[in-house]
Each structure stands twice: as structure tokens, then as C-alpha cells.
Amino acid sequence: MKTEHDYIVVGGGSGGCAMAGRLSEDSALDVCLLEAGGDGTGNLINIPSGAVAMLPTKINNWAFETTPQPGLNGRKGYQPRGKALGGSSAINAMVYIRGTASDYDRWANEEGCSGWSYKDVLPYFKLSECNERIRDAYHGNSGPLNVADLRSDNPFQQIYLEAGKQAGFKITDDFNGADQEGVGIYQVTQKNGERWSAARAYLFPHMHRKNLTVHTKAMVQRVLFEGKRAVGVEVSINGQLTVLKARKEIILTAGAIQTPQLLMVSGVGDSSELARHDIDVVHHLPGVGKNLQDHPDFIFGYSTKSLDTLGLSIRGGIRLLREIFRYRKHRRGALTSNFAEGGAFLKTSPELKDPNVQLHFVVAMVDDHARKMHMGHGFSCHVCLLRPRSRGSLTLQGNTMDTPPLIDIGFLKDPRDLDELVEGFKLTRKIMHAPALAKFIVKDKFTEHVRTDDEIREVLRNRVDTVYHPTGTCKMGTDSMAVVDPQLRVHGLEGLRIVDASAMPSLIGGNTNGPVMMMAEKAVDLIRGVSRVPALEQAEHNARARQEHLAQALVAQPV
Template identity: 75%
Template sequence: METTHDYVVVGGGSGGCVMAARLSEDANTTVCLLEAGGDGTGALINIPSGAVAMLPTKINNWGFETTPQPGLNGRRGYQPRGKTLGGSSAINAMVYVRGHREDYDRWANQEGCTGWSYQEVLPYFKLSEGNERIRNAYHGNQGPLNVSDLRSDNPFQQHYLNAARQAGFKITDDFNGEDQEGVGIYQVTQKNGERWSVARGYLLPNLHRKNLIVHTRALVQKIVFEGTRAVAVDVNVGGQVQRITARKEIILAAGALQTPQLLMVSGVGDAAQLQSLGIPVVAHSPEVGKNLQDHPDFIFGYQTQSTDNLGVSLRGSWRMLKEILRFRRERRGMLTSNFAEGGAFLKTDPSLSAPDIQLHFVIAMVDDHARKFHFGHGFSCHVCLLRPRSRGSLTIQSTSMADAPLIDIGFLNHPDDLEDLVKGFKMTQRIMQAPALAQWVVKDKFTAHVKTDDDIREVLRNRVDTVYHPTGTCRMGSDDKAVLDTELRVRGVQGLRVVDASAMPSLVGGNTNAPVVMMAEKAVDLIRGHSRVGSVDEPVQQASTHAQLMAAAPVA
């Protein structure tokens, strides 16, 4: 193993894959990427429907749990996180959503993150994106992250849209354009009907580079400091701990749960807590692990007789055999489904300037993250609160990265979150009970006896959990309490930067994978000291031109 590189990237998820691939474009720069999981390949990852085998298990998945949650009647929540090259982009529902423009303007104007306004980040979204269909000022078409329409051809998409129309909601075909509000079908990070993880888009086509070294099944133990400068990491590979040194920077991209854990076990965090565990303090940074945010999410579930929806039955088995053959021939059909095919961004109050709830319409019965089995076929609908007021925190229980962090997600701790979700519940129920969908329902599995607002509050506390968007535990900002500065550098030390969802100052109104890719693209320019996208006043032409030069290789 080569032990000295210019940059050492810890974590091969969305942020880490972008950083390793982009930094190694310079042949004179050496990059080492360390990933605790596998190589990001295989049928379960590449076939979109394979997610059903990974999400509820520990296949390519850390499978964390939270501490008991008072807001959830004492239940523990589930926090699946990708454990393979590509990170959570290798096990997620592949939904391509950026959030609302107001989210980034809030970062820049209210949360002290100069340089992160919507106008300034849009060019980086476009730089990363290779959208197959939508060609306008809001989208890129030549970037490494391929974005396509779904190829499942499922008729339930139209039932869902018709129900939304009947319930009085408008239809949209682009959640990432000028107006996010509306009901539609998600675009996904797929190519030719296969999952297009960030590893597949950015990293795997470039493994031939001599200046790019990737180690999988390599669990970083701690960051090594000389004084307050990060100079190396200790990593366990094959049962042996080795030290890998960085000449320029160490880049943490281990995600919103494990990046703060790694900082704390290495001596960056709240001094009193670290000292209580016998960890020498390198920098007192009490907000490490604080400010944890996630989208609280409730799922409606319905039993149906239709085999257009995924499920287990004798009729469904025969249908699935035909779908397997179709996938092999055409790369179309049920196996290309991301499950969460339909979406929506809606306002619980028409006076709001941006949608505050999001829907994921799923062509299968979902119960407890697919960890509870239901025989037969069904469909489901998630409703999540986009800008929760509740905040959680993360701490460590030992000095070892092999021990899971203690995750207090804080769901429904703020009373307004519960009341906003009650409104979101009622809006979603209007769509589910519209004739276009109601005609397919055999049984309402979870809400048949929910009649009053108090009934809704109780079922929310009994069933709400994550929709897989933890963020904010190493927030950036211009104030002294922020863990990171606005260039993603860790305050109080040198040579250490964070590029993942933990850096977000506040949660965006949507899925978080595309925003992390954007943040990583911007971080590359922050490190290099020059912009690849030109003036923020002319993002379209500059981003498109660069993306054509940097497009990843097509699928073999």
C-alpha cells in the first residue's frame, strides 16, 4: 500500500466519489480514497429493484438505529446508510431532486454561508447532471451523473396522477425547474434502466488513473494530527492498521453520521465529552454532532389485487418471471423501478413561499422500511415534512469507529412539526382517497380507523420515521460556533475539510443526494482556487461547456 498522497478522501459515498474523481483529473495530483464497504458493483446495486434487498438489511448498508425517541412514543428509528462505493447512492431510491431555491438563498443570506446562494450553486448542479430529456436553463445534459425518466412503464403512475388531479392538485414534469410545486413522476439517477450511482458516474470509469488509489473494506480508525494540523489517517485494512499520510489535505466524506463520529474520536468536538472518554482534545468544537436534522416521514399503505405493483403472490411470481426476461432483453419494466415512482411538493398553507411537504408514491406495500413482510400486492405513499423545526444530535459511545454512534434524531420534539404533519397527512389522504386510486384499494392497512385529528397525531407518533436524509452535524457557517467555514474547512485545525451532508447548515426541501454531489463539485473549485463554471451571471453556457469536456465514459 502506498502510504503518502496529496489528498486522502475518507468515505466513498457521493461526496467522496466526486472528490476523488475530480481531484485526480490533474495527473500531477495523487489521491487516495478509503471506503469501509465494498466495490460498488453487482446485481443488487445495478438492478434498481435490488434496493429492496439492501435497504432493510445490512447488505451494503450500515443499518444504524437511533436512541429511543420521546416524540415517537419511545420507539427507535432506523437509519440505513450506504456501505459501499457510491455510499447511499448505491442503495437509495435514485430520486433526482435538488431542493428549493429558497433553501440555498437561506444558507447564503440567513445562515452565513456566503457563496452558497441558489444562483451560485445552480452551475454546479448543472455541471454534475447528465439529463437525458430536459434541456433548459435549469439543467445540465453532459455531466457524469446520468438522470433519466423511469423505464418501468407502470400504469399506476397514471392512476396516481389522475388521483392528484381529482384532488385538485396541479401536475408538473420537473421538480427541479422554475417551480417545484406540484405532483409528478420523479426523474431518477439511472442509465439504460440501471442504477447510476455516483460511483458509477464519477469514480468507476476512472479507476485506470495511476494517480488514483482506491481501497475498499478499509475502515478509518482516526485522524492523526501534528499539533492542530491533520497529517494522516490510521486505517484498518484486512485486519492490519496502517497510516496513510496526506501532503495537502484530508477530506472527510463519511456522511452525516460518521463524519462527526470520526472527528470526535480523533479529538475534535466538545472538550468535556472527549475528556470523559479519555480522548486527547485537539480542538474544542462543541457543535460537532449537534444540529442533526432529517425529514420525519409517515407512510400510508394499501393492499391491492393488481400485479402491476410489486409484491409476493402466485400470480405475481409468474409476472415477475416475465419481467426478468423483459429486463434482460430491453432494460425496461418492473425491475427498473425505483419503487418511489411518483412524487409531489405541496404547501400545507397557500401563503407559504415554498412547498413544505413532499410525497413519495411507492408501487409496493412498505412497512417499517420493508423490514415487515406483507403477503400480496400493494401500494404506499410517504408524506414527509421538509423543514422540521426539531433538532437532534449525535454522540459517541467509545473511542472506536467500529462502535456505532449514538443517534438522537429528535423527531417530533417540536410541537409545530406534529401539527404540520397532521396537515400533510390530510392532504395526502385526499389523493389516496380520490377515485382513480381508491378503486384499486382492497384494504387500508394502517389508517382505516384514523378519524380525528387526535387519531392522526397518535398514528404519526406510532409510525413516523426517517425518509433517509440526515444532515447538519458539522454545519458550515461564518460564525465562530460553526464546525466548518464556508469553504468546508474544519475550524480550529488545518488540512482538514468536510464534503458531505453533515456540512449543510440546514436541511434542504427535498432529497439530499443531488445536493451533496453539487457541494462536492463546488468543493473541488474551492480546493483548486479557481472556478470551472465562470461568472454566476452566466451559469448556463459555462457549466454546459465544461460538462461536455468532463463527461464520464458510457456504460460498457
């Protein structure tokens, strides 16, 4: 086994796969990627509907739980996190969303993250993306991450859109363009009806590279330091403990839960927290594990007789057999569904500049992250608060990586979050009760008797949980609680960088998978010291020139 590399990337999720794949494009660099889970392959991952078997279980999933939450009437929350090459992109609903321009402008102008404005990050979204349908100034069409329209052909997509119209909302076909607001159908990270995880996008095509080493079943135990410089990692690979050294940098991409945990067990964090667990302090950095943010989410659920929704029934089972054959032959149909097929970004007040709630319309009954099953068929709709004011924290309950951390997600700590979600609840119910959808409802499973604002508040406290977007625990910035600087280098240390959702200073308005890959694309240029943006802009200019030339030639042809 090679024990020394230029770069060691810790965590094979969305950020880690992108970092390893892009850095290893330079044949002069030696890159090693370490992933604690499996190889990120197999039908459960590749077939989109396989997520229903992974999300509620420990299959390719760390399946963390939070501490009891006062804002949720003392309930523990659930925090599924991907455990395989591809990370959470191997088990998620594949929704491709970026957030709004103002999210990134806030990072740059208000949160000390110079170089991360929307103008700065848009080129890196485009470098990442290969959009099959949309070709305009907001999208890329030649990147490694395939973004496609759904191939499920489910008629409930149009029923949902019609309900959105009836409820008075505008319809959009691109949540990632000039204006995010509206009701629409999500684009997803799929290709030919198969999940296109970060591993399939950035890593698997390049596993043959001699300068790229990938270890799975490799649990990093701690980062090793010489003084203030990170020089290596102690890692258990298939149960065997070894030390790997890094000549240039160690890049942490273990996510918003395990990146801060790894820092703390390695001696980097709040010195008082480390002392409680007899960990020697390498560097006092009080922001590690603080600033935890996530989108609090409520789910409406309805039973229906329609077999166009997924569910448990004899007739549904017969139809599923037909869908299996259809998938094998055409890569279309129900097995390509991400379940959360429809979406919306809405404002709870017309005075707001940007939408503050997001909907995920699901063509199945969802209860407790699919951990509670219901007989029959149904559909559901999530509504989450996009920019909550509540903050949580992550602390240790042991001094090794073998003990899960204590996750205090902090949902609904701030009463203003609850007030906004009440209004989001009402907007969502308006769509669900519009005639196009209402005629399919047999029974409202969770909110049938909820009418007053106080009753809405109580059902929210009883049922809200994550929509799987934890961020912020190693935030980027320049203030005293920042963990990394705008180049994603850990403050006060050398040779250590963080490139995952933990480095987000604040939540963006949407799903976080695409933005993490954008961060990795930008981090590659920060490391190399050479920007790929001018080349991208030149390529776009040349493409426009060719299109204009072709258009002129067609006009000039005689009829």
C-alpha cells in the same frame, strides 16, 4: 502500498466519489479514496429493484438505529446508510431532487454560508448532471451523473397523476425547474435501466488513473494531527492497520453519522464529550455532532388486487419471471423501478412561499422500511416534513469507530412539526382517496379508523420514521456552533475539510443525494482556486448560438 498522497478522501459515498473523481482529473495531484465497504458493484446494486434486499438488511448497509425517541412514543428509529463505493447512492431510491432556490439563499443570507446561494450553486448542479430529457437553463446535459425518466412503464404512474388532478393539485414534469410545487413522476439517477450511483458516475470510469488510489474494506480509525494540522489517517485495510499521510488535505466524506463520529474519536469536538470517553482533545469544537436534522416521514399503505404493484403472490411470482426476461433483453419493466415512482411537493397552507411536505408514491406495500413483509400486493405513499424545527444530536458510546454512535434524531420534539405533519397527512390522504386510486384499494392497512386530528397525531407518533436524509452534524457557517467555514474547512484546524451532508447548515426541501454531489463539485473549485463556472456558461452560450443559427438556416431554406 503507497503510504503518502496529496489528498486523502475518507468515505466513498456520493461526496467522496465526486471528490476523488474530480480531483484526480489533475494529473499533477495524487488522490487516495478510502471506503469501509465493498466495491459498489453487482446485480443488487446495479438492478434498481435490488434496493429492496439492501435497505432492510446489512447488505451494503450500516443499518444504524437511533436511541429511543420520546416524540415517537419511545420507539427506536432506523438509519440505513450505504456501505460500499457509491455510499447511500448505491442503495437509495435514486430520486433526483435539488430543493428550492430559497433553501440555498437561506444558507447564504441567514446561516453564514456566503457563496452558497442558489445563484452560486445552480452551475454546480448543472456541472454534475446529464439529464436525458430536459434541456433548459436549469439542467445540465453533459455531466457525469445520468438523470433519466423511469423505464418501469407502470400504469400506476398515470393513475397517481390522475388522482393528484382529482384532488385539486397541479401536475408538473420537473421538480427541479422554476417551480417545485406540484404532483409528478420522479426522474432518477439511472442509465439504460441501471442504477447510476455516484461511483458509476464519478469513480469507475477513472479507476485506471495512475494518480488515483482506491481502497475498499478500509475503515479509518482516526485522523492524525501534528499540532492543529491534519497530516494523515490511521486506517484498517482488510484488517491490517496502517498509516497513510496527506501532503495537502484530508477530506472527510463519511456522511452525517460517521463524519462527526470520526472527528470526535480523533479528538475534535466538544471537550466535555471527549472527556467522558478519555479522548485527548486536539481541538475544542462544540458543534460537532449537534444540529442533527432529518425529514420525519409517515407512510400510508393499501392492499390491492392489481398485479401492476409489486408484492408476494403466486401470480405476482409468475409475472416477475417475465419481468426478469424483459429486463435482460430491454432494460425496461418492473426491475428498473425505484419503487418510489411518483412524487409531490405540496403546501399545507397557501400562505407558504414554498412547499413544506414531500410525497413519495410507492408501487409496493412498504411497512417499517420493508422489514415487515405482507402477503399480496399493495401500494404506499410517504409524506415527510421538509423543514422540521426539531433538532437532534449525535454522541459517542465508545472511543473507537468500531462502536456505533448514539443517534438521537429528535423527531417531533417541536410540537409545530407534529401540527404540520397532521396537515400533510390530510393532503396525502386526499390524493389516496381520490377516485382514480380509491377504486384499487382493498384495505387501508394503517389508517382505516383514523379520523380526528388527535387520532392522526397518535398514528404519526406510532409510525413516523426517517426518509433517509440525515444532515447538519458538522454544519457550515460562521457562528460559535459551526464546524466548517464557507470553504468547508474545519474551523481552527488546517488541512481538514468536510464535504458531505453533515456540512449542510439546514435541511433542503427534498432528497439530499444530488445536493451532496453539487457540494463536492463546488468544493473541487474551492480547493483548486479556479472556477469552472465561466467555462460552463460559455459552453451554454455557444450551444444556444448554434441552435439559433440552425433555426435561422431552416427558416431560410426554400419550401
